[in-house]
Amino acid sequence: MASGKILAICQSGGEFVTNNDGSMSYSGGEAHAIDIDRDMLLHDLKSEISSMFNCNIDAFSIKYFLPSNRRVLITVSNDKDLQRMVDFHAGSDTTDVFILKKIENRIIRSVVADSGTPTNATTATVATIENVKRQKLCIDWDNMITGVGQVFESPRAFRDALHKYAIANSFMYRFVKNDASRVTAECSADDCPWRIHASRSPVKKEFMIKKMTETHACRKEVGKEGNRLASQRWVASVIKDKLRDTPNYRPREIASDLHREYGLSLNYAQAWRGKFVAKKQLYSSHEEACNQLPWFCERISETNPGSVTALVTCDDSKFCFFVAFYASLNGFEHGCRPLLFLDGISLKANRHWKLLAATSVDGEGDIFPVAISVVDAESKENWHWFLLQLKSAFNMSRTITFISNGQNGLTEEIRSVFEDSYHGYCLNHLIENFKTELEESWTQEVKDSMVEHLKQAVYACKVDEFNQCIDSIKTESKELAEWLLNTKPESWSDAFFKGLRNGQYSSTAPETVNNWISTRYELSVVQMVDMIRCKMMEMMYARRESSNTWTETLAPSANQKVQEELVKARTLNVICSTANVFEVHDDSVNVVNIETWECTCRRWQVTGLPCMHALAVFERTDLCIYDYCSKYFTTECYRSTYSLPISPIPDIGRPACSDPSHSTIICPPRTRRLAGRPKEKPDDPRITVKRAVRCSRCKGFGHNKQTCKVSILKVEHIS
Known part of the structure; x- marks a missing residue:
């Protein structure tokens, strides 16, 4: 078969037979052939199978064997699983695909004895149940971490692998460093030297293990300490796939499997809570997507006409929800510079979903949300x-102009969807990746100096300025300078970048959004998005009211920058060449062209505000400074950004429709209390007015009879 395409023989209605070597073979039923390529979606494949066998595919599972392993069936549950199946069998003539009822996931119907003849049905059933119980939840956890050079898709994938590796190898660990660019962990046992460090390589965009101690010096045991790693969320992540295929997976079976495989002694309640979390992750969010989110989209369109919403639900309990309010779209189009930051935000209030956000900046350089999307993963x-x-x-x-961290294929996706756009690299991510390349033997002073040289290279407007910064880094490390040049400076240095950033290099969206939806309860998608809407509504109102008091042509921060540069400009010497071209002398000679808004120092072109050389020309020729500033810094443009409000959405707590599925009040689910003492005692809603304490002895306020210090004579006088 051609690469990226297979011929699948879909079989259903038969039964599996276990051979004496442990492999399985399938006999009976009917079979159909179908071409499958990497671009086919699971939904399309299910539609084909449903029409082939005239059945409801939702009641069936799609499984296959790996080319060299006919003992374990692999489940196809999403589009990536389907792509993997095609990749695994790309060189095969045909591929066997089995369509099995979900209630028949215990699939072995008969067992072949040594003689090659099937045993009786009773024996087969017993063997089937035993084999299901002994089927491992996850395979080869002992080898999840192989050593230096092992590559992972992301820091999260590395942390998950480390967690499973620690459980399988019976030791505890703690994080020394743990962020988006590097993860360092060490064994928590005293005097044990085991340590592992992984970081991202900005050149290949890979998250790789850089250092790892091979052996432990501690006595590794699993007892009560080992169970600390087996949190209910971890148990849920382990059993989720099996629970999807086997809904009747009981807590006692969960506890038994984890004890047999990894020696973890979980009680019934711990296993039950893990199953509860897994079921919630599998079904609750999908039910909300099918029931509440369509209603929420309608309410947004009714109350905020012109807003754009989109909702896509999948059969594998996943969904994508998109919303852009009309006030945000209008503000971005008429008031903000054409600059968008793209951020994938991990939510502290709810870790089940990721928030994809597109934000811009207003004339003051403050964040301006344009659109958000709730998805299962970035x-x-x-x-x-x-x-x-x-x-x-x-x-x-x-x-x-887009600014992002370039991860998860963003660079390619931006180029394919917005063909004529520019894409820059986020400064914060660049600095974090740069720090991982610094020599550990360097002093902190040298490291800070290297980071400062990098920032100067980012802000450099001319090529010679950029080269000076690289030379300063090269004096300490030629390898570090070479690494920096390989990160494509045209995507982050002002000396080469062709997009329009106007001095904006990083986004504060993750911190802002997490502060907006800070809560002690896990929120539903509707609650979370509506909380963001309320914060945006409040923010836009406050900024609109504030701007109404401004009297200057430019926004306050832009006006302050111009005034500071104007002070420097008054000491410069200006020589006129033509009506539009001038020569300005300071430490060097710069040429200013007021017709094209250009200066050879390039700061006017990069920032959007006149540089001191241009301001010196305006002072000499009595031209209006504000006529040569980018419109995005004007007060008028700022007010256009916030000219339209986001309208309230009434009855958000109770869907107002006749559909019975929408009749549920959206309330925060009960969850485990977060670690730490609450910041303040929650108010009792039954107490609306607190009565002041009054002394029954002297009739005074603020104390009682036992603590009263008024003399008896005064008390008699009062009475």
């Missing part, structure tokens, strides 16, 4: 879908 496919929705929401032809 992946290339989800970013592609988000960018498509974002493009359909815009009614403008401006060339947009």
Whole structure:
């Protein structure tokens, strides 16, 4: 078969037979052939199978064997699983695909004895149940971490592998460093030297193990300490896939499997809570997507006409939800510079979902949310879908500059959806990756100096300035300077970048959004998005009212920058060449062209505000400074950004429709209390007015009879 395409023989209605070597073979039933390629979606495959066998595919599972392993059936539950199946069998003539009822996931119907003849049905059933119980939840956890050079998709994937590796190898660990660019962990046992460090390579965009101690010096045992790693969320992550295929997976079976495989002694309640969390992750969010989110989309469209919403639900309990309020779209189009930051935000209030956000900045340089999307994970496919929705929401032809961390295929996806756009690299991520490349033997002073040289290289407007910064880094380390040049400076240095950033290099969206939805309860998607809407509504009102008091042509921060540069400009010497071209002398000679808004120092072009050389020309020629500032820094443009409000959405707590599925009040679910003491005692809603304490002896307020210090004579006088 051609690469990326297989011929699948879909079989159903038969039964499996276990051979004496442990492998399984399938006999009976009917079979159909179908071509499957990497671009086929699971939904399309299910539709084909449903029409082939005239059945409801939702009641069936799709499984297959690996080419060299006919003992373990692999389940196809999403599009990536389907792509993996095609990749595994790309060189095979045909591929066997089995369509099994979900209630028949215990699939072995007969067992072949040594003689090759099936045993009786009773024996077969017993063997079937035993084999199911002994089927491992996850395979080869002992080898999840192999050593230096092992590559992972992301820091989260590395942390998950480390967690499973520690449980399988019976030791506890603690994090020394743990962020988006590097993870360092060490054994928590005293005097044990075991340590592991992994970080991201900005060149290949891989998260790789850089250092690892091979052996432990501690006595590894699993007891009560080992159970600390087996949290209910971890148990849920382990059993989720098996629970999807076997809904009747009982807590006692969960506890038995984990004890047999990893020696973890979980009681019934711990296993039950793990199953509860897994079921909630599998079904609750999908039920909400099917029931509450369509209603929420309608309410947004009714109360905020012109807003754009989109909702896609999948059969594998996943969904994508997109919303861009009309006030945000209008503000971005008429008031904000064509600059968008793309961020994948991990939510502290709810870790089941990721928030994809597109934010811009206003004339003051403050964050301006444009669109958000709730997805199950930050992946290339989800970013592609988000960018498509974002493009359909815009009614403008401006060339947009995007700033992101470039991960999860964002660079390619931006280029494919917004063909004429520019893409820059986020400064914060660049600095974090740069720090991981610094020599550990260097002093902190040298490290800080290297980071400062990097920032100067980012802000450098001319090529010679950029080269000076690289030379300063090269004096300490030629390898570090070479690494920096390999990160494509045209995507982050002002000396080469062709997009329009106007001095904005990083986004504060993750911190802002997490502060907006800070709560002690896990929120539903509707609650979370509506809380963000309320914060945006409040923010836009406050900034609109504040701007009404401004009297200057430029926004306050831009006006302050111009005034500071104007002080420097008054000491410069200006020589006129033509009506539009001038020569300005300071430490060097710069040429200013007021017709094209250009100066050879390039700061006017980069920032959007006149540099001191241009301001010196304006002072000499009595030209109006504000006529040569980018419109995005004017007060008028700022007010246009916040000219339209986000309207309230009434009855958000109770869907107002006749559909019975929408009749449930959206309330915060009961969850485990977060660690730490609450910041303040929650108010009792039954107590509306607190009565002041009054002394029954002297009739005074603020104390009682036992603590009264008034003399008896005064008390008699009062009475």
